[in-house]
Amino acid sequence: xxxxxxxxxxxxxxxxxxxxxxxxxxxxxxxxxxxxxxxxxxxxxxxxxxxxxxxxxxxxxxxxxxxxxxxxxxxxxxxxxxxxxxxxxxxxxxxxxxxxxxxxxxxxxxxxxxxxxxxxxxxxxxxxxxxxxxxxxxxxxxxxxxxxxxxxxxxxxxxxxxxxxxxxxxxxxxxxxxxxxxxxxxxxxxxxxxxxxxxxxxxxxxxxxxxxxxxxxxxxxxxxxxxxxxxx
Numbered sequence: 001x002x003x004x005x006x007x008x009x010x011x012x013x014x015x016x017x018x019x020x021x022x023x024x025x026x027x028x029x030x031x032x033x034x035x036x037x038x039x040x041x042x043x044x045x046x047x048x049x050x051x052x053x054x055x056x057x058x059x060x061x062x063x064x065x066x067x068x069x070x071x072x073x074x075x076x077x078x079x080x081x082x083x084x085x086x087x088x089x090x091x092x093x094x095x096x097x098x099x100x101x102x103x104x105x106x107x108x109x110x111x112x113x114x115x116x117x118x119x120x121x122x123x124x125x126x127x128x129x130x131x132x133x134x135x136x137x138x139x140x141x142x143x144x145x146x147x148x149x150x151x152x153x154x155x156x157x158x159x160x161x162x163x164x165x166x167x168x169x170x171x172x173x174x175x176x177x178x179x180x181x182x183x184x185x186x187x188x189x190x191x192x193x194x195x196x197x198x199x200x201x202x203x204x205x206x207x208x209x210x211x212x213x214x215x216x217x218x219x220x221x222x223x224x225x226x227x228x229x230x231x232x
Contacts, residue, residue: 041066045077045095045105050187051216058211058220063227073099084109084121085168088159096161104160104223108215110189112152112177115143123189133188137181141192150176152193154215158223167226171218186210 041064044055052067059065068074077094079087084107091105109120119126119140127135144150151174158169174196181191183203190202195213202210211217 043068043071043095043101043103045091045103047074047077051106054207054211054214054216055220057207058217059224062224068095071101077105079107079124082121084155084157085159085170087121088157088168089166092159092161092166096164102160102162104158106156106158106216106219108154108156110140110152110154110193112140112144112150114147114149114151115140118143137189137192140177140189141179141181144177146179150178152177154189154193156215156219158219160223160226169219169222169226171215171220171222173213173215173218 044052044065044067046052047068049067052065056065068077073095075094075098077091079090081087081090087107088105091107092103095101095103095105107121109123111117111120119136123136125131125136127139153172153174155170155172158171160167160169175194175198176196178192178194178201181203182201183191183205185205185207186203190210192201194201198205198213202214
């Protein structure tokens with residue numbers, strides 16, 4: 001997986017030869033690139049620092065992961081489809097096609113039964129294009145009101161493109177939407193999502209606990225199993 005950024009390529013001036021000017025050491029980067037590929041350095045097609053932090057924690061140093069900004073990509077990645085799987089694939093294909101990086105992308109949605117599966121694929125922008133996490137949370141709490149059926153689930157789909165080949169992985173965690181916000185950790189809808197079998201919201205849990213049970217953790221576990229099974 002080639003992730004060497006252009007700014008890493010350097011020509012080093014070492015000395016001057018009288019009458020000839022400077023001479024240079026030309027670096028052969030082929031061994032470095034091979035080492036990077038075999039070392040499973042991964043590009044995560046996201047600009048979301050919270051997602052990147054979670055992914056890095058879940059991988060626990062086993063694979064080196066870099067977000068888009070870390071490799072000099074600042075594009076606004078498109079999300080134009082109606083399903084999580086299609087959006088994850090679109091983001092991965094965008095990076096692979098434009099930059100040639102083997103990469104993976106994810107899309108995550110909160111599905112609330114009483115809201116007919118909303119916000120779903122629109123979870124990140126449910127309250128509007130430039131909305132905040134709080135705006136989104138406030139909107140679903142307002143829509144639910146005192147509704148008794150508060151069953152919900154988080155779903156994550158990871159799409160990976162490696163050497164032009166596409167593979168997807170899905171993870172789901174069941175739970176319910178609380179009446180009020182609780183906790184300050186995490187991001188997004190974490191303050192109002194309580195996973196089944198727990199008496200804390202995601203925002204009240206430590207990252208290490210959340211990452212044992214979360215939708216993203218389950219999808220990533222399948223992703224890592226696949227990487228391990230296909231490693232050379």
